Amino acid sequence: MSFADLFPSPATSALVVLAAYLLGSLSGSLLLGRLRGVDIRTQGSGNAGGTNAFRTQGAKFALGVVLVDIGKGALAAWLGIRFAPVAVPLAVPTHGYLAAFAAVLGHVWPAWHGFRGGKGAATLVGALLVLWPWALAAIVPSWLLVVVLTGYVGLATVLAVLVLPLLAWWGGAEAPRLAFAVAAAALLVFTHRANLQRLAAGTELRFAQARLLHRLRRGG
Incomplete structure (x- = not known):
């Protein structure tokens, strides 16, 4: 059975x-x-x-x-x-x-x-x-780029996940994938709302070790 x-x-x-x-x-x-x-x-x-x-x-x-x-x-x-x-x-x-x-x-x-x-x-x-493994080929580099440039992990996650609906739309995804992309992006923006509020207030914590652009400027 x-x-x-x-x-x-x-x-x-x-x-x-x-x-x-x-x-x-x-x-x-x-x-x-x-x-x-x-x-x-x-x-x-x-x-x-x-x-x-x-x-x-x-x-x-x-x-x-x-x-x-x-x-x-x-x-x-x-x-x-x-x-x-x-x-x-x-x-x-x-x-x-x-x-x-x-x-x-x-x-x-x-x-x-x-x-x-x-x-x-x-x-x-x-x-x-x-x-949807090929979506990670766009999301992961986007996340890494923002982390390296800014040091803000929360911001990087929000911007990376917002790529999902764009990928679904650009790729002509069927309704289930598009709905999932929009729902997942909305949920993660919601769960990172405190990060965005701290970012707007200038109190968000950085990963200083990952902030490559700032380190290169200081080194120069």
């Missing part, structure tokens, strides 16, 4: 999305932080994401956090495709995008961690690795 035999198609769709959300709720920084006896939501910026993990716990810890968060995004997207029922109006790729978005929502508002999570960027990257 297969998975599809156990559950009717609409129930399967709901279970796939729910499973993706619960998987996304497994926060890398909070799970690894428990092993270290820390909750990074009480340190630094208070965000349960890779950037705050790096600032407060160091590079090795942050690398583990990012790998967990990317991995769960990729796994959620794969599960959405693998277990998508075929006898429903929603196509298989649509289930992948729904599962991916649910995983990002889970990261931002994790059921296992009091609905206080991270900002969703790494989980989104993991999902894109499975669903």
